[in-house]
Amino acid sequence: MVVKLLVKILVGFFCLFGFVNPVIYGDNFGELLEAVITHLQCGDPDNLDNWTKDMSLALRRDQQQRLAWNIPWVEIQDKGASQLEMQQQLNPSNPLKLRLWMSFYWHLKRSRSLDPILTTNFALKLRELQKRNEDMWSPALQNMWQSLPKSLKIILQSRWLCLQHKRQMLYVVSGYKLELGANSNCSMWQIQSENQDHWLRLINFCDDSSLFFINLWHSSAEVGMLQSNPSLKASKFCVFNKVGYFKDASKADIDCQWQVNDCSNLPKILNQNKHVS
Structure with a gap:
Protein backbone atom coordinates (compact mmCIF):
# COMPACT_ATOMS: atom_id res chain seq x y z
CA MET A 1 0.00 0.00 0.00
CA VAL A 2 1.35 3.41 -0.98
CA VAL A 3 1.25 6.19 1.59
CA LYS A 4 0.79 9.67 0.12
CA LEU A 5 3.75 11.71 1.35
CA LEU A 6 5.29 14.91 0.12
CA VAL A 7 7.94 15.94 2.63
CA LYS A 8 10.85 18.30 2.13
CA ILE A 9 13.53 17.75 4.76
CA LEU A 10 16.89 19.39 5.35
CA VAL A 11 18.96 16.48 6.61
CA GLY A 12 22.25 18.20 7.52
CA PHE A 13 25.28 16.04 7.11
CA PHE A 14 24.03 13.12 5.05
CA CYS A 15 26.49 10.28 5.42
CA LEU A 16 26.11 8.91 1.91
CA PHE A 17 26.84 12.20 0.15
CA GLY A 18 28.81 14.14 2.71
CA PHE A 19 27.11 17.51 2.20
CA VAL A 20 24.03 19.47 3.16
CA ASN A 21 21.29 18.61 0.73
CA PRO A 22 17.50 19.05 0.68
CA VAL A 23 15.88 15.67 0.16
CA ILE A 24 12.39 15.35 -1.27
CA TYR A 25 10.48 12.14 -0.64
CA ALA A 58 5.93 16.17 8.68
CA LEU A 59 4.30 12.79 9.29
CA ARG A 60 1.04 11.87 10.93
CA ARG A 61 1.11 9.55 13.94
CA ASP A 62 -0.10 6.56 11.94
CA GLN A 63 2.57 7.18 9.30
CA GLN A 64 5.27 7.37 11.96
CA GLN A 65 3.96 4.17 13.51
CA ARG A 66 3.95 2.31 10.20
CA LEU A 67 7.46 3.52 9.46
CA ALA A 68 8.82 2.49 12.86
CA TRP A 69 7.30 -0.99 12.77
CA ASN A 70 8.68 -1.77 9.33
CA ILE A 71 12.34 -1.14 10.10
CA PRO A 72 14.49 -4.19 9.15
CA TRP A 73 16.53 -4.20 12.36
CA VAL A 74 18.38 -7.41 11.53
CA GLU A 75 19.60 -5.97 8.24
CA ILE A 76 20.74 -2.74 9.90
CA GLN A 77 22.64 -4.56 12.65
CA ASP A 78 24.28 -6.89 10.14
CA LYS A 79 25.89 -3.86 8.54
CA GLY A 80 27.81 -2.58 11.54
CA ALA A 81 26.11 -1.03 14.57
CA SER A 82 26.04 -3.06 17.75
CA GLN A 83 22.82 -3.38 19.71
CA LEU A 84 24.14 -1.11 22.45
CA GLU A 85 25.26 1.53 19.94
CA MET A 86 21.87 1.40 18.24
CA GLN A 87 20.09 1.77 21.58
CA GLN A 88 22.19 4.82 22.44
CA GLN A 89 21.62 6.32 19.01
CA LEU A 90 17.84 5.90 19.37
CA ASN A 91 17.63 7.70 22.73
CA PRO A 92 14.08 9.13 22.39
CA SER A 93 13.92 12.92 22.03
CA ASN A 94 10.98 13.37 19.64
CA PRO A 95 7.86 11.38 18.66
CA LEU A 96 9.33 9.52 15.68
CA LYS A 97 12.53 8.66 17.50
CA LEU A 98 10.45 7.39 20.42
CA ARG A 99 8.54 5.07 18.08
CA LEU A 100 11.79 3.82 16.53
CA TRP A 101 13.17 3.20 20.03
CA MET A 102 10.06 1.22 20.98
CA SER A 103 10.20 -0.77 17.75
CA PHE A 104 13.84 -1.65 18.44
CA TYR A 105 12.95 -2.83 21.96
CA TRP A 106 10.23 -5.18 20.74
CA HIS A 107 12.53 -6.50 18.02
CA LEU A 108 15.12 -7.38 20.67
CA LYS A 109 12.41 -8.83 22.90
CA ARG A 110 11.01 -11.07 20.15
CA SER A 111 14.46 -12.24 19.09
CA ARG A 112 15.50 -12.91 22.72
CA SER A 113 18.42 -10.52 22.31
CA LEU A 114 17.81 -8.35 25.38
CA ASP A 115 20.82 -8.76 27.64
CA PRO A 116 20.89 -7.31 31.20
CA ILE A 117 22.62 -4.09 30.12
CA LEU A 118 20.16 -3.36 27.31
CA THR A 119 17.22 -4.25 29.54
CA THR A 120 18.41 -1.96 32.33
CA ASN A 121 19.00 0.92 29.92
CA PHE A 122 15.48 0.59 28.51
CA ALA A 123 14.05 0.40 32.04
CA LEU A 124 15.92 3.50 33.23
CA LYS A 125 14.77 5.53 30.23
CA LEU A 126 11.18 4.37 30.67
CA ARG A 127 11.26 5.37 34.32
CA GLU A 128 12.64 8.77 33.33
CA LEU A 129 9.87 9.27 30.76
CA GLN A 130 7.29 8.17 33.30
CA LYS A 131 8.48 10.71 35.88
CA ARG A 132 9.61 13.68 33.78
CA ASN A 133 7.90 13.49 30.39
CA GLU A 134 4.27 12.80 31.16
CA ASP A 135 3.24 14.26 27.80
CA MET A 136 5.17 11.47 26.05
CA TRP A 137 3.74 8.67 28.22
CA SER A 138 1.22 6.41 26.51
CA PRO A 139 -0.46 2.99 26.78
CA ALA A 140 2.21 1.66 24.41
CA LEU A 141 4.96 2.76 26.80
CA GLN A 142 3.02 1.30 29.71
CA ASN A 143 2.90 -2.05 27.90
CA MET A 144 6.64 -1.81 27.37
CA TRP A 145 7.15 -1.11 31.09
CA GLN A 146 4.94 -4.07 32.05
CA SER A 147 7.05 -6.39 29.89
CA LEU A 148 10.19 -5.69 31.95
CA PRO A 149 11.41 -8.09 34.67
CA LYS A 150 9.42 -7.70 37.88
CA SER A 151 12.45 -7.28 40.14
CA LEU A 152 13.87 -4.48 38.00
CA LYS A 153 10.57 -2.58 38.07
CA ILE A 154 10.33 -2.94 41.85
CA ILE A 155 13.85 -1.60 42.34
CA LEU A 156 13.29 1.39 40.07
CA GLN A 157 9.90 2.48 41.41
CA SER A 158 10.13 1.67 45.14
CA ARG A 159 11.30 3.93 47.94
CA TRP A 160 11.94 1.04 50.32
CA LEU A 161 12.71 -2.62 49.67
CA CYS A 162 12.33 -5.77 51.71
CA LEU A 163 14.87 -8.48 50.95
CA GLN A 164 13.64 -12.06 51.05
CA HIS A 165 15.73 -15.19 50.65
CA LYS A 166 14.59 -17.04 47.56
CA ARG A 167 14.67 -20.54 49.00
CA GLN A 168 14.18 -20.20 52.77
CA MET A 169 11.80 -17.21 52.49
CA LEU A 170 13.48 -15.40 55.40
CA TYR A 171 13.83 -11.61 55.49
CA VAL A 172 17.10 -9.92 56.35
CA VAL A 173 16.80 -7.07 58.87
CA SER A 174 19.19 -4.71 60.67
CA GLY A 175 22.41 -6.29 61.88
CA TYR A 176 22.11 -8.85 59.08
CA LYS A 177 19.72 -10.90 61.21
CA LEU A 178 17.00 -13.04 59.67
CA GLU A 179 13.28 -13.05 60.43
CA LEU A 180 10.30 -14.99 59.17
CA GLY A 181 8.26 -12.16 57.66
CA ALA A 182 8.65 -8.40 57.31
CA ASN A 183 7.42 -7.51 60.79
CA SER A 184 9.02 -4.14 61.54
CA ASN A 185 10.59 -1.05 60.02
CA CYS A 186 13.93 -2.81 60.45
CA SER A 187 12.93 -5.03 57.52
CA MET A 188 13.13 -2.00 55.22
CA TRP A 189 16.11 -1.02 53.07
CA GLN A 190 16.46 2.38 51.42
CA ILE A 191 17.80 2.59 47.87
CA GLN A 192 20.65 5.01 47.15
CA SER A 193 22.58 5.38 43.91
CA GLU A 194 26.31 4.79 43.86
CA ASN A 195 26.59 6.73 40.57
CA GLN A 196 28.97 4.25 39.01
CA ASP A 197 28.40 1.23 36.81
CA HIS A 198 24.73 1.00 37.82
CA TRP A 199 25.44 0.06 41.45
CA LEU A 200 22.87 0.76 44.14
CA ARG A 201 23.46 0.96 47.89
CA LEU A 202 20.80 -0.48 50.22
CA ILE A 203 20.80 1.01 53.73
CA ASN A 204 18.74 -0.43 56.57
CA PHE A 205 16.03 1.74 58.13
CA CYS A 206 17.12 1.01 61.71
CA ASP A 207 20.89 0.76 61.28
CA ASP A 208 22.79 2.71 58.64
CA SER A 209 25.86 0.52 59.20
CA SER A 210 23.89 -2.44 57.82
CA LEU A 211 24.10 -2.17 54.07
CA PHE A 212 24.24 -4.14 50.84
CA PHE A 213 25.10 -3.36 47.24
CA ILE A 214 23.24 -4.57 44.17
CA ASN A 215 23.94 -4.01 40.50
CA LEU A 216 21.09 -3.03 38.20
CA TRP A 217 22.73 -4.80 35.29
CA HIS A 218 22.44 -8.00 37.30
CA SER A 219 18.94 -7.34 38.66
CA SER A 220 16.97 -8.11 35.52
CA ALA A 221 16.50 -11.69 36.68
CA GLU A 222 13.92 -12.64 39.28
CA VAL A 223 16.68 -13.44 41.76
CA GLY A 224 19.69 -11.37 42.70
CA MET A 225 22.75 -11.24 44.90
CA LEU A 226 23.33 -8.99 47.93
CA GLN A 227 26.97 -7.93 47.96
CA SER A 228 29.28 -6.47 50.59
CA ASN A 229 30.86 -3.91 48.23
CA PRO A 230 30.11 -2.36 44.80
CA SER A 231 32.21 -4.93 42.97
CA LEU A 232 31.28 -8.11 41.15
CA LYS A 233 34.14 -9.78 43.01
CA ALA A 234 32.75 -8.83 46.44
CA SER A 235 31.42 -11.45 48.83
CA LYS A 236 27.70 -12.26 48.78
CA PHE A 237 25.23 -12.52 51.64
CA CYS A 238 24.00 -16.10 51.93
CA VAL A 239 21.82 -18.20 54.22
CA PHE A 240 22.43 -21.72 55.49
CA ASN A 241 20.44 -23.38 58.28
CA LYS A 242 18.71 -20.04 58.94
CA VAL A 243 22.01 -18.27 59.58
CA GLY A 244 23.18 -15.39 57.39
CA TYR A 245 26.82 -14.91 56.41
CA PHE A 246 29.02 -13.44 53.67
CA LYS A 247 31.02 -15.64 51.32
CA ASP A 248 32.40 -15.82 47.78
CA ALA A 249 29.64 -17.24 45.62
CA SER A 250 28.40 -17.56 42.06
CA LYS A 251 24.94 -16.73 40.69
CA ALA A 252 24.10 -20.41 40.69
CA ASP A 253 24.53 -20.75 44.46
CA ILE A 254 20.95 -21.10 45.73
CA ASP A 255 22.04 -20.22 49.28
CA CYS A 256 22.83 -16.70 48.05
CA GLN A 257 19.80 -15.89 45.90
CA TRP A 258 17.40 -13.14 46.98
CA GLN A 259 14.23 -11.53 45.72
CA VAL A 260 13.07 -7.96 46.30
CA ASN A 261 9.66 -6.78 47.47
CA ASP A 262 8.26 -3.27 47.55
CA CYS A 263 7.91 -2.32 51.23
CA SER A 264 7.18 1.38 50.77
CA ASN A 265 3.79 0.93 52.48
CA LEU A 266 5.05 -1.26 55.32
CA PRO A 267 5.07 1.54 57.98
CA LYS A 268 1.44 2.32 57.19
CA ILE A 269 0.49 -1.36 57.43
CA LEU A 270 2.35 -1.78 60.73
CA ASN A 271 0.67 1.32 62.13
CA GLN A 272 -2.78 0.05 61.12
CA ASN A 273 -2.09 -3.33 62.72
CA LYS A 274 -0.93 -1.59 65.89
CA HIS A 275 -4.22 0.30 66.19
CA VAL A 276 -6.24 -2.83 65.48
CA SER A 277 -4.48 -4.79 68.21
Missing part, protein backbone atom coordinates in the same frame (compact mmCIF):
# COMPACT_ATOMS: atom_id res chain seq x y z
CA GLY A 26 7.76 11.35 -3.09
CA ASP A 27 4.67 9.28 -2.48
CA ASN A 28 6.60 6.01 -2.27
CA PHE A 29 6.72 4.58 1.26
CA GLY A 30 9.74 2.50 0.28
CA GLU A 31 11.80 5.63 -0.39
CA LEU A 32 11.03 6.97 3.06
CA LEU A 33 11.88 3.63 4.65
CA GLU A 34 15.22 3.56 2.83
CA ALA A 35 15.94 7.06 4.10
CA VAL A 36 15.33 5.96 7.69
CA ILE A 37 17.61 2.96 7.23
CA THR A 38 20.34 5.18 5.79
CA HIS A 39 20.17 7.57 8.74
CA LEU A 40 20.27 4.70 11.22
CA GLN A 41 23.31 3.20 9.50
CA CYS A 42 25.17 6.52 9.50
CA GLY A 43 25.82 6.28 13.22
CA ASP A 44 25.53 10.06 13.64
CA PRO A 45 23.21 10.74 16.63
CA ASP A 46 22.90 14.48 15.96
CA ASN A 47 21.99 13.91 12.33
CA LEU A 48 19.41 11.29 13.28
CA ASP A 49 18.01 13.53 16.00
CA ASN A 50 17.54 16.49 13.66
CA TRP A 51 16.09 14.35 10.88
CA THR A 52 13.57 12.54 13.09
CA LYS A 53 12.57 15.85 14.66
CA ASP A 54 11.69 17.21 11.22
CA MET A 55 9.93 14.01 10.25
CA SER A 56 7.90 14.07 13.47
CA LEU A 57 6.40 17.33 12.27
Whole structure:
Protein backbone atom coordinates (compact mmCIF):
# COMPACT_ATOMS: atom_id res chain seq x y z
CA MET A 1 0.00 0.00 0.00
CA VAL A 2 1.35 3.41 -0.98
CA VAL A 3 1.25 6.19 1.59
CA LYS A 4 0.79 9.67 0.12
CA LEU A 5 3.75 11.71 1.35
CA LEU A 6 5.29 14.91 0.12
CA VAL A 7 7.94 15.94 2.63
CA LYS A 8 10.85 18.30 2.13
CA ILE A 9 13.53 17.75 4.76
CA LEU A 10 16.89 19.39 5.35
CA VAL A 11 18.96 16.48 6.61
CA GLY A 12 22.25 18.20 7.52
CA PHE A 13 25.28 16.04 7.11
CA PHE A 14 24.03 13.12 5.05
CA CYS A 15 26.49 10.28 5.42
CA LEU A 16 26.11 8.91 1.91
CA PHE A 17 26.84 12.20 0.15
CA GLY A 18 28.81 14.14 2.71
CA PHE A 19 27.11 17.51 2.20
CA VAL A 20 24.03 19.47 3.16
CA ASN A 21 21.29 18.61 0.73
CA PRO A 22 17.50 19.05 0.68
CA VAL A 23 15.88 15.67 0.16
CA ILE A 24 12.39 15.35 -1.27
CA TYR A 25 10.48 12.14 -0.64
CA GLY A 26 7.76 11.35 -3.09
CA ASP A 27 4.67 9.28 -2.48
CA ASN A 28 6.60 6.01 -2.27
CA PHE A 29 6.72 4.58 1.26
CA GLY A 30 9.74 2.50 0.28
CA GLU A 31 11.80 5.63 -0.39
CA LEU A 32 11.03 6.97 3.06
CA LEU A 33 11.88 3.63 4.65
CA GLU A 34 15.22 3.56 2.83
CA ALA A 35 15.94 7.06 4.10
CA VAL A 36 15.33 5.96 7.69
CA ILE A 37 17.61 2.96 7.23
CA THR A 38 20.34 5.18 5.79
CA HIS A 39 20.17 7.57 8.74
CA LEU A 40 20.27 4.70 11.22
CA GLN A 41 23.31 3.20 9.50
CA CYS A 42 25.17 6.52 9.50
CA GLY A 43 25.82 6.28 13.22
CA ASP A 44 25.53 10.06 13.64
CA PRO A 45 23.21 10.74 16.63
CA ASP A 46 22.90 14.48 15.96
CA ASN A 47 21.99 13.91 12.33
CA LEU A 48 19.41 11.29 13.28
CA ASP A 49 18.01 13.53 16.00
CA ASN A 50 17.54 16.49 13.66
CA TRP A 51 16.09 14.35 10.88
CA THR A 52 13.57 12.54 13.09
CA LYS A 53 12.57 15.85 14.66
CA ASP A 54 11.69 17.21 11.22
CA MET A 55 9.93 14.01 10.25
CA SER A 56 7.90 14.07 13.47
CA LEU A 57 6.40 17.33 12.27
CA ALA A 58 5.93 16.17 8.68
CA LEU A 59 4.30 12.79 9.29
CA ARG A 60 1.04 11.87 10.93
CA ARG A 61 1.11 9.55 13.94
CA ASP A 62 -0.10 6.56 11.94
CA GLN A 63 2.57 7.18 9.30
CA GLN A 64 5.27 7.37 11.96
CA GLN A 65 3.96 4.17 13.51
CA ARG A 66 3.95 2.31 10.20
CA LEU A 67 7.46 3.52 9.46
CA ALA A 68 8.82 2.49 12.86
CA TRP A 69 7.30 -0.99 12.77
CA ASN A 70 8.68 -1.77 9.33
CA ILE A 71 12.34 -1.14 10.10
CA PRO A 72 14.49 -4.19 9.15
CA TRP A 73 16.53 -4.20 12.36
CA VAL A 74 18.38 -7.41 11.53
CA GLU A 75 19.60 -5.97 8.24
CA ILE A 76 20.74 -2.74 9.90
CA GLN A 77 22.64 -4.56 12.65
CA ASP A 78 24.28 -6.89 10.14
CA LYS A 79 25.89 -3.86 8.54
CA GLY A 80 27.81 -2.58 11.54
CA ALA A 81 26.11 -1.03 14.57
CA SER A 82 26.04 -3.06 17.75
CA GLN A 83 22.82 -3.38 19.71
CA LEU A 84 24.14 -1.11 22.45
CA GLU A 85 25.26 1.53 19.94
CA MET A 86 21.87 1.40 18.24
CA GLN A 87 20.09 1.77 21.58
CA GLN A 88 22.19 4.82 22.44
CA GLN A 89 21.62 6.32 19.01
CA LEU A 90 17.84 5.90 19.37
CA ASN A 91 17.63 7.70 22.73
CA PRO A 92 14.08 9.13 22.39
CA SER A 93 13.92 12.92 22.03
CA ASN A 94 10.98 13.37 19.64
CA PRO A 95 7.86 11.38 18.66
CA LEU A 96 9.33 9.52 15.68
CA LYS A 97 12.53 8.66 17.50
CA LEU A 98 10.45 7.39 20.42
CA ARG A 99 8.54 5.07 18.08
CA LEU A 100 11.79 3.82 16.53
CA TRP A 101 13.17 3.20 20.03
CA MET A 102 10.06 1.22 20.98
CA SER A 103 10.20 -0.77 17.75
CA PHE A 104 13.84 -1.65 18.44
CA TYR A 105 12.95 -2.83 21.96
CA TRP A 106 10.23 -5.18 20.74
CA HIS A 107 12.53 -6.50 18.02
CA LEU A 108 15.12 -7.38 20.67
CA LYS A 109 12.41 -8.83 22.90
CA ARG A 110 11.01 -11.07 20.15
CA SER A 111 14.46 -12.24 19.09
CA ARG A 112 15.50 -12.91 22.72
CA SER A 113 18.42 -10.52 22.31
CA LEU A 114 17.81 -8.35 25.38
CA ASP A 115 20.82 -8.76 27.64
CA PRO A 116 20.89 -7.31 31.20
CA ILE A 117 22.62 -4.09 30.12
CA LEU A 118 20.16 -3.36 27.31
CA THR A 119 17.22 -4.25 29.54
CA THR A 120 18.41 -1.96 32.33
CA ASN A 121 19.00 0.92 29.92
CA PHE A 122 15.48 0.59 28.51
CA ALA A 123 14.05 0.40 32.04
CA LEU A 124 15.92 3.50 33.23
CA LYS A 125 14.77 5.53 30.23
CA LEU A 126 11.18 4.37 30.67
CA ARG A 127 11.26 5.37 34.32
CA GLU A 128 12.64 8.77 33.33
CA LEU A 129 9.87 9.27 30.76
CA GLN A 130 7.29 8.17 33.30
CA LYS A 131 8.48 10.71 35.88
CA ARG A 132 9.61 13.68 33.78
CA ASN A 133 7.90 13.49 30.39
CA GLU A 134 4.27 12.80 31.16
CA ASP A 135 3.24 14.26 27.80
CA MET A 136 5.17 11.47 26.05
CA TRP A 137 3.74 8.67 28.22
CA SER A 138 1.22 6.41 26.51
CA PRO A 139 -0.46 2.99 26.78
CA ALA A 140 2.21 1.66 24.41
CA LEU A 141 4.96 2.76 26.80
CA GLN A 142 3.02 1.30 29.71
CA ASN A 143 2.90 -2.05 27.90
CA MET A 144 6.64 -1.81 27.37
CA TRP A 145 7.15 -1.11 31.09
CA GLN A 146 4.94 -4.07 32.05
CA SER A 147 7.05 -6.39 29.89
CA LEU A 148 10.19 -5.69 31.95
CA PRO A 149 11.41 -8.09 34.67
CA LYS A 150 9.42 -7.70 37.88
CA SER A 151 12.45 -7.28 40.14
CA LEU A 152 13.87 -4.48 38.00
CA LYS A 153 10.57 -2.58 38.07
CA ILE A 154 10.33 -2.94 41.85
CA ILE A 155 13.85 -1.60 42.34
CA LEU A 156 13.29 1.39 40.07
CA GLN A 157 9.90 2.48 41.41
CA SER A 158 10.13 1.67 45.14
CA ARG A 159 11.30 3.93 47.94
CA TRP A 160 11.94 1.04 50.32
CA LEU A 161 12.71 -2.62 49.67
CA CYS A 162 12.33 -5.77 51.71
CA LEU A 163 14.87 -8.48 50.95
CA GLN A 164 13.64 -12.06 51.05
CA HIS A 165 15.73 -15.19 50.65
CA LYS A 166 14.59 -17.04 47.56
CA ARG A 167 14.67 -20.54 49.00
CA GLN A 168 14.18 -20.20 52.77
CA MET A 169 11.80 -17.21 52.49
CA LEU A 170 13.48 -15.40 55.40
CA TYR A 171 13.83 -11.61 55.49
CA VAL A 172 17.10 -9.92 56.35
CA VAL A 173 16.80 -7.07 58.87
CA SER A 174 19.19 -4.71 60.67
CA GLY A 175 22.41 -6.29 61.88
CA TYR A 176 22.11 -8.85 59.08
CA LYS A 177 19.72 -10.90 61.21
CA LEU A 178 17.00 -13.04 59.67
CA GLU A 179 13.28 -13.05 60.43
CA LEU A 180 10.30 -14.99 59.17
CA GLY A 181 8.26 -12.16 57.66
CA ALA A 182 8.65 -8.40 57.31
CA ASN A 183 7.42 -7.51 60.79
CA SER A 184 9.02 -4.14 61.54
CA ASN A 185 10.59 -1.05 60.02
CA CYS A 186 13.93 -2.81 60.45
CA SER A 187 12.93 -5.03 57.52
CA MET A 188 13.13 -2.00 55.22
CA TRP A 189 16.11 -1.02 53.07
CA GLN A 190 16.46 2.38 51.42
CA ILE A 191 17.80 2.59 47.87
CA GLN A 192 20.65 5.01 47.15
CA SER A 193 22.58 5.38 43.91
CA GLU A 194 26.31 4.79 43.86
CA ASN A 195 26.59 6.73 40.57
CA GLN A 196 28.97 4.25 39.01
CA ASP A 197 28.40 1.23 36.81
CA HIS A 198 24.73 1.00 37.82
CA TRP A 199 25.44 0.06 41.45
CA LEU A 200 22.87 0.76 44.14
CA ARG A 201 23.46 0.96 47.89
CA LEU A 202 20.80 -0.48 50.22
CA ILE A 203 20.80 1.01 53.73
CA ASN A 204 18.74 -0.43 56.57
CA PHE A 205 16.03 1.74 58.13
CA CYS A 206 17.12 1.01 61.71
CA ASP A 207 20.89 0.76 61.28
CA ASP A 208 22.79 2.71 58.64
CA SER A 209 25.86 0.52 59.20
CA SER A 210 23.89 -2.44 57.82
CA LEU A 211 24.10 -2.17 54.07
CA PHE A 212 24.24 -4.14 50.84
CA PHE A 213 25.10 -3.36 47.24
CA ILE A 214 23.24 -4.57 44.17
CA ASN A 215 23.94 -4.01 40.50
CA LEU A 216 21.09 -3.03 38.20
CA TRP A 217 22.73 -4.80 35.29
CA HIS A 218 22.44 -8.00 37.30
CA SER A 219 18.94 -7.34 38.66
CA SER A 220 16.97 -8.11 35.52
CA ALA A 221 16.50 -11.69 36.68
CA GLU A 222 13.92 -12.64 39.28
CA VAL A 223 16.68 -13.44 41.76
CA GLY A 224 19.69 -11.37 42.70
CA MET A 225 22.75 -11.24 44.90
CA LEU A 226 23.33 -8.99 47.93
CA GLN A 227 26.97 -7.93 47.96
CA SER A 228 29.28 -6.47 50.59
CA ASN A 229 30.86 -3.91 48.23
CA PRO A 230 30.11 -2.36 44.80
CA SER A 231 32.21 -4.93 42.97
CA LEU A 232 31.28 -8.11 41.15
CA LYS A 233 34.14 -9.78 43.01
CA ALA A 234 32.75 -8.83 46.44
CA SER A 235 31.42 -11.45 48.83
CA LYS A 236 27.70 -12.26 48.78
CA PHE A 237 25.23 -12.52 51.64
CA CYS A 238 24.00 -16.10 51.93
CA VAL A 239 21.82 -18.20 54.22
CA PHE A 240 22.43 -21.72 55.49
CA ASN A 241 20.44 -23.38 58.28
CA LYS A 242 18.71 -20.04 58.94
CA VAL A 243 22.01 -18.27 59.58
CA GLY A 244 23.18 -15.39 57.39
CA TYR A 245 26.82 -14.91 56.41
CA PHE A 246 29.02 -13.44 53.67
CA LYS A 247 31.02 -15.64 51.32
CA ASP A 248 32.40 -15.82 47.78
CA ALA A 249 29.64 -17.24 45.62
CA SER A 250 28.40 -17.56 42.06
CA LYS A 251 24.94 -16.73 40.69
CA ALA A 252 24.10 -20.41 40.69
CA ASP A 253 24.53 -20.75 44.46
CA ILE A 254 20.95 -21.10 45.73
CA ASP A 255 22.04 -20.22 49.28
CA CYS A 256 22.83 -16.70 48.05
CA GLN A 257 19.80 -15.89 45.90
CA TRP A 258 17.40 -13.14 46.98
CA GLN A 259 14.23 -11.53 45.72
CA VAL A 260 13.07 -7.96 46.30
CA ASN A 261 9.66 -6.78 47.47
CA ASP A 262 8.26 -3.27 47.55
CA CYS A 263 7.91 -2.32 51.23
CA SER A 264 7.18 1.38 50.77
CA ASN A 265 3.79 0.93 52.48
CA LEU A 266 5.05 -1.26 55.32
CA PRO A 267 5.07 1.54 57.98
CA LYS A 268 1.44 2.32 57.19
CA ILE A 269 0.49 -1.36 57.43
CA LEU A 270 2.35 -1.78 60.73
CA ASN A 271 0.67 1.32 62.13
CA GLN A 272 -2.78 0.05 61.12
CA ASN A 273 -2.09 -3.33 62.72
CA LYS A 274 -0.93 -1.59 65.89
CA HIS A 275 -4.22 0.30 66.19
CA VAL A 276 -6.24 -2.83 65.48
CA SER A 277 -4.48 -4.79 68.21
